[in-house]
Amino acid sequence: MTAAAASDARRLRGRLIALGVTGSIAAYKAVELLRLLTAEGADVVVLLSPSATRFVGPLSFAALSRHPVESDVLDLLPDGRIGHIVIADSADVLVVAPATAHWLAAMATGLAGDVVTAAVLASNAPVVVAPAMDGDMWTHPATVTNVARLREGFGYIVVAPESGPLASGQSGVGRLAELPAIVDAVVAAVADRPVRQPNPDARPPLATGIPREADLVGRRIVITAGGTREPIDPVRYIGNRSTGRMGVALADAALARGAAVTLIAAAVEVPLPDAAEVVRVESTADLQRALRAAMTPDGAPADALVMAAAVADFTPAVRLDRKIARADGLTLQLSPTPDLLADVAASAASRAADAAGGPATSPILVGFAAETGSLDRAPAKLRAKGIDLLVANDVSEPGSGFGTDTNRVTILDRGGSVEQLPLLSKREVADRILDRVALALDARDEAAQTADARPVRAEEGRPA
Ligand SMILES: Cc1cc2nc3c(=O)[nH]c(=O)nc-3n(C[C@H](O)[C@H](O)[C@H](O)COP(=O)(O)O)c2cc1C
Numbered sequence: 001m002t003a004a005a006a007s008d009a010r011r012l013r014g015r016l017i018a019l020g021v022t023g024s025i026a027a028y029k030a031v032e033l034l035r036l037l038t039a040e041g042a043d044v045v046v047l048l049s050p051s052a053t054r055f056v057g058p059l060s061f062a063a064l065s066r067h068p069v070e071s072d073v074l075d076l077l078p079d080g081r082i083g084h085i086v087i088a089d090s091a092d093v094l095v096v097a098p099a100t101a102h103w104l105a106a107m108a109t110g111l112a113g114d115v116v117t118a119a120v121l122a123s124n125a126p127v128v129v130a131p132a133m134d135g136d137m138w139t140h141p142a143t144v145t146n147v148a149r150l151r152e153g154f155g156y157i158v159v160a161p162e163s164g165p166l167a168s169g170q171s172g173v174g175r176l177a178e179l180p181a182i183v184d185a186v187v188a189a190v191a192d193r194p195v196r197q198p199n200p201d202a203r204p205p206l207a208t209g210i211p212r213e214a215d216l217v218g219r220r221i222v223i224t225a226g227g228t229r230e231p232i233d234p235v236r237y238i239g240n241r242s243t244g245r246m247g248v249a250l251a252d253a254a255l256a257r258g259a260a261v262t263l264i265a266a267a268v269e270v271p272l273p274d275a276a277e278v279v280r281v282e283s284t285a286d287l288q289r290a291l292r293a294a295m296t297p298d299g300a301p302a303d304a305l306v307m308a309a310a311v312a313d314f315t316p317a318v319r320l321d322r323k324i325a326r327a328d329g330l331t332l333q334l335s336p337t338p339d340l341l342a343d344v345a346a347s348a349a350s351r352a353a354d355a356a357g358g359p360a361t362s363p364i365l366v367g368f369a370a371e372t373g374s375l376d377r378a379p380a381k382l383r384a385k386g387i388d389l390l391v392a393n394d395v396s397e398p399g400s401g402f403g404t405d406t407n408r409v410t411i412l413d414r415g416g417s418v419e420q421l422p423l424l425s426k427r428e429v430a431d432r433i434l435d436r437v438a439l440a441l442d443a444r445d446e447a448a449q450t451a452d453a454r455p456v457r458a459e460e461g462r463p464a
Pocket of ligand 1: 051
């Protein structure tokens with residue numbers, strides 16, 4: 001198993017969390033809470049009360065969560081669904097942080113006047129509440145009664161506020177609990193519940209077109225695009241229907257996020273980005289040579305490979321160097337091509353095993369599997385190739401696969417998680433894949449640092 005998969009101990013992997021934010025001075029801390037929850041592997045969708053939108057705007061939440069923010073209880077989703085009901089039904093846990101005195105009162109009496117209360121009322125999922133307010137508000141009998149009702153009457157988990165300086169300038173109990181304590185409470189709330197297989201059609205919509213951070217600065221990423229052509233004679237070849245759109249979208253997205261990109265382009269029908277280092281190839285054999293050179297250059301090794309090219313599975317056993325005449329007739333004998341990704345994975349694994357501090361040298365490897373009909377073979381392909389992520393799609397589905405600007409993919413990882421994405425633009429699919437690559441690279445580096453920090457065994461002279 002690769003470093004990224006082995007070190008994925010994220011405690012909220014596969015969970016959908018609804019984060020409700022209400023109108024407290026501590027609302028800005030909810031942005032960092034969202035970050036911590038996503039760092040634990042959660043998919044988070046944010047609901048803001050109208051007052052909360054006056055303290056902190058929805059853009060940061062939408063950009064970090066990748067979901068549109070719900071803030072108006074009377075707004076419908078673009079597809080006509082009721083946003084807070086979709087969230088209520090699909091969330092594994094709801095967290096209200098910070099929760100104002102007003103929100104506690106509304107919730108205790110079931111007043112569904114804002115999206116946060118409405119979603120919590122409409123859900124059967126566990127609820128974690130982290131109040132924050134002035135000290136006298138917290139100790140007021142009304143608040144004490146409301147908190148007791150939430151805790152004992154409704155079974156909500158209340159993460160009590162802490163003592164310290166308050167926004168009023170006074171000191172007392174009322175500060176929002178430390179964020180790691182809130183994250184721990186969320187983890188505990190779902191700990192004994194199985195991770196559900198998400199149904200993309202029943203989940204909150206994804207925000208699209210949100211610019212990503214420059215989270216790939218300093219990373220070198222190799223991307224392959226287009227379809228290979230296997231020569232039969234100097235005029236003819238066996239090709240496929242790939243246009244290179246998905247690979248080029250990946251290169252554009254990686255460049256926008258600050259990566260240095262080597263784009264190995266087979267036959268493509270779209271312009272290639274100027275900022276990438278472009279290597280043109282034709283056949284599978286050319287692609288294999290280019291890949292070996294790009295993955296193990298003299299300088300820094302690549303951090304990731306995303307293999308979006310459609311590579312021939314068969315090539316003519318013999319390539320004739322003169323044009324075959326019609327009168328000669330033609331029967332083609334085909335030989336299978338090597339599995340290029342499995343080849344890269346095997347050499348990366350052996351380099352990592354040889355190198356001191358091994359995991360740091362392993363690139364994150366992403367494969368694509370174009371299927372027709374079912375994606376049942378995808379998990380076996382992921383294992384057989386020894387890669388970190390497999391992006392599978394059914395190319396026979398309308399709007400998906402070759403020649404379209406959209407794609408509907410399922411991302412599988414070595415840890416067993418399966419993320420089904422709805423129909424999205426290829427650029428958005430590219431960003432979704434790169435979100436996973438960026439996280440895997442961070443996990444790889446963290447694992448390498450932990451390995452470096454371990455004591456050195458005298459007999460080995462390398463981290464134990
Ligand atoms: C600067 C400022 C800070 C506030 N901070 C808090 C707070 O920390 N906790 C609280 O309960 N109310 C606080 N309030 C009052 C709430 O914003 C107010 O009660 C509001 O109606 C809450 O609406 P909501 O619960 O629907 O978000 C604050 C108000 C202001 C002007």
